[in-house]
Amino acid sequence: MPTEAQADKKPRRPRAKPAAAVPATDLPAAAAATPAPAAPAGPVVDLPDEGQARAVIDAVLPQVDAGRFAVKRVVGEALAVTAHAFTDGHDKVRVRLCLRKEGADAWQETEMQAVGNDVWSAACTPDAQGRWRYTVCAWVDHFQSWRAELLRRLDLADILIAARVGAELVRQASERAEGDDRARLARLAENLRSRAEQAGRATIAEMDSVSQEVASIKAAALSEDLAALADLYPDRSHAVWWSPEGLPLVVDRERAAFSSWYEMFPRSAALEEGRHGTFKDVQARLPYVAEMGFDVLYLPPIHPIGRARRKGRNNTLVAQEGDVGSPWAIGAEEGGHKDVLPALGTPEDFRELVRAANALGIELALDIAFQCAPDHPYVKAHPDWFRKRPDGSVQYAENPPKKYQDIYPFDFETPDWRAMWLELKSVFDHWIGEGVRIFRVDNPHTKAFAFWEWVITAVKAEHPDVLFLAEAFTRPKVMHRLAKLGFSQSYTYFTWRNDRHELMEYFTELAHGPGADYYRPNAWPNTPDILNEHLHHGPRAIFMSRLVLAATLSASYGIYGPPYELLQGEPVKPGSEEYMDSEKYQVRHWGELTLDRPDSIAGFIATVNRIRKENAALHSNASLRFFDTSNPYLIAYAKRDADGRNAVLTVVNIDATFTQSGWVHVDAAWLGADGGSFVAEDLLTGQSFQWQDGGNFVMLVPSQMPAHVIKIRGNA
CATH class of the missing domain: 2.60.40.1180 (Golgi alpha-mannosidase II)
Known part of the structure; x- marks a missing residue:
């Protein structure tokens, strides 16, 4: 006897082959006298492997670019899926949503419910971080189809015939069942069959009692208990799948979707004016950050700063003695992307800062800027990783009319790209080893998309709890592509959305538009690069209202402080978005920072962040x-x-x-x-x-x- 799995496999019809041409003189006499069979008319056509599969799945939503990229959720967040599924004729279709973690053998299945117009709906909830797969399967359910027809039958003879058909379907279900259910279904099938046969043998004189018996048989056949039991063991031999391997789903921890960020320059953290701040000074500021209710403390680059072509205060081209340069001009003789600026402290000081922050419920986010100062060790060791100008010098970064003479961008078309990719990944690996689990990535849109897809996938395969924020203020499609490639969160245009219509249109798009399943917005009213004009010399109220908008319109938001809470709004010149005396180029002194400082809205920020944490409605954008x-x-x-x-x-x-x-x-x-x-x-x-x-x-x-x-x- 064939096994059940073997029985489910339907043999393909063999391809007809034309007979070889053989001379008649080579055939035996009797054979030569026998007419050859006629050749099949028309071209030879292959038949499908599953010609008996009648269910159709016409669409499955959500999916990103037909499954090319992953839908995103966080642990415990439901993935609501709709499918368009139907069959020919009037038979009933069963549809299930299937979910499994990558690497697992079995699917977790959830019955989908019909919501009208051949649309089916269900939700499943992934319970662990990592990569998952989801899909939909459907099949014609002969038991439910039979049950629906029996419900409409009125003729006694028809009911008895239908009861015997149903008995056979229940018997088949018993063969698929396990344990006590197997015996129970077999008994129900036999009872239904024997009662129907006995009633069918009744004489005309017995018709009155037969009529009552047939009604009883119909009621038994339509029993909800029988239906519930038989439904557990459907015949899925002709099931169809939307995608046997499933559509991709990335599941992150909650902070990927709900977070409050505070940006601080460590070198400006000292209490004493005129002193370069250290990691220990940042550690002393941690209670203040915690009191304001922030759960992510983001530090700009903490690496050695280049001396060659160092920028001076307010982005002047020539640095004066004592100028500290831009933290984004990474690398000097002290080291590069895996090293810390000695003026900030030691690697152990950094590790202690990470531990102290975690103890207060704060995670440290580190800036990753893949670019180099002219004196970065990479420039000497790997000159082919950088683009050359006609005169042989290295091309510095430009975004005309802006020029960044102190920064060399990597050349992602270098023939040595494989070695460069591996080295850049090792930068993430290093800081993960130092306890960092969140990275704010500087200008990712100026690096190869293929690199980001590879490195984020590789890092998260080893550390699924790692999160990436894309700092890309660029064209919408580019920002969305970065989110599709794997960035956990993305900066937004919130800074430039000021009137009611702009805000409504933009945040409706973010919450309900096509990017809602993969683009997680992080709204910032200011950054070290962006002091928008509406904040220029603005009154206290504008800083308060913009903070409320960012913190309640978006489940994730951040501020660059202390300038924000201290109501700093002086641009370097009228119309500019650069801060006067920007911390990007010099050390600033902010004094003692407290919630009740009169020139600060820190206490107000603490209230807003407490409201966010206490109200689950603000933890998501889906219902906006x-x-x-x-x-x-x-x-x-x-x-x-x-x-x-x-x-x-x-x-x-x-x-x-x-x-x-x-x-x-x-x-x-x-x-x-x-x-x-x-x-x-x-x-x-x-x-x-x-x-x-x-x-x-x-x-x-x-x-x-x-x-x-x-x-x-x-x-x-």
């Missing part, structure tokens, strides 16, 4: 919804958590100068207040208001509080 306002200077939006138990409504006055008022029109049911009215608790001020479905009046005075961050407390 904007509400209408009667005043264009008021923007209103809300988020709710996956369970619908937590909802947060934010209203911001985007005019930092004047009081703005108007009507905010909300959907109370969407916010979880089914009664139409609800208590709105402002988490920034502690005030509570009674709101209702529809219009609610709001007035925001910038000099007092430019925003509401409202928790919905249920029906009023």
Whole structure:
């Protein structure tokens, strides 16, 4: 007897071969007298291997570029999948969502439910970091098809015939069953068969009692218990798969989707004016960062800084004595990308900083800038890794009209690219070994895309908890490509989105557009490179309102401090986005930093970050919804958590100068207040208001509080 697996395999029809031409004189006399069989008419056509497979899967969503790139989720976050699946005729289709971790043999399967128009839906939840696969399988379910037909049958004879057909289907299910279920299904099948046969032999005189028996047989055949048991052991011999190997899914830890970043230059961390800061000074600032509620402390490059062509203060071309240069001009005689600037401390000082930060619930993020100062050791050891100009000198970095004479970019078209790739990966490996698990990558769009796909995949295969933030302010498609290649988070255009229409359009795209399954935004109101014009000499209210927008519109956000909380808004010249006396080129002194410092909004930032942590609605962008306002200077939006138990409504006055008022029109049911009215608790001020479905009046005075961050407390 063939095994079940062998029985499922259907033999292919052999290809017909034309007979060889043989002279008649070579044949025996009897054979020569026998007419040769007629050759098949028309061309020879191969038949499919699975001609009996009738289910069709027409689409599976989400997927990124037809499965070329991975969808992204975090541990514990549901992956909701829809599939378009159907079959010919009126038979019933069963559809399942299948999930497995790469390397695992078995799929975890979830039954998909029909939601109309041949669309099926289900969700699964990956429970570990790493690379996963998901797909959909479907098959014609003969048991459920038979059950649906039996439900419609009224003729007694038809019911009895159908019952016997069903009995055979149940018997077949018993052969696929295991344990006690096998015997139970066999008994049910035999009972159904024997009752149907006995009723079929009844005489005309017995028809009244037979009618009752047939009704009883039909009820037994349609039993929910029988259906539930038989459904456990379907016949999937003709199942079809959307993709047998599955679509790619990358699962990260929660911080990939929800994080609060604080950027600090270590060399400016000293309390004493005029002294170069150290890792120990940064360590002394950690309680302040923790009190503000940040969970990622990002440090610009900490490596030796080149002396050749060093930039001076405010990006002057000639450095003066004592000028410290740009941290992004990496490498000098003290070392390169795997070394630390001696003025900051020792490698052990860095390790102690990492440990101290982790003890306070803060992770250290390190800047990785793949570029070199002219005196970096790589330049001497591997001159072919850099592009040459016609005069034989190395081409420095340019972004016309900007010039970076103190930086040499790598040449990703070098013939020695393999060695260069391996060396650059070893930079990540080194700092991972030092305890770093988050990297902010400088200008990744100026390096080869193929390199990023390879190195991120390789690093995460060894360390799935490592996260990468792409610092790429460039064209949208380029930014999205980097996210597809594997970057865990991406910078955004938030800094340049200021009016209500711009903010609504952009964040709707980020939350609900085609990139939502792979592009995780990280919103920054400022960076060392970007002091946007709306912050120039701005009042306190603009720094507060922009922080609220970044922190509530995006699940991940960051600020460059202390300049941000200290309300620094002086550009190097009018219209420039460069800070005056930028820390990129000199040491700054910020004094003692506390939450209650009068020229600071650190206490306000701490409140916003506490609100973020305490409200699950703000941990994701998936539910973001904007509400209408009667005043264009008021923007209103809300988020709710996956369970619908937590909802947060934010209203911001985007005019930092004047009081703005108007009507905010909300959907109370969407916010979880089914009664139409609800208590709105402002988490920034502690005030509570009674709101209702529809219009609610709001007035925001910038000099007092430019925003509401409202928790919905249920029906009023």
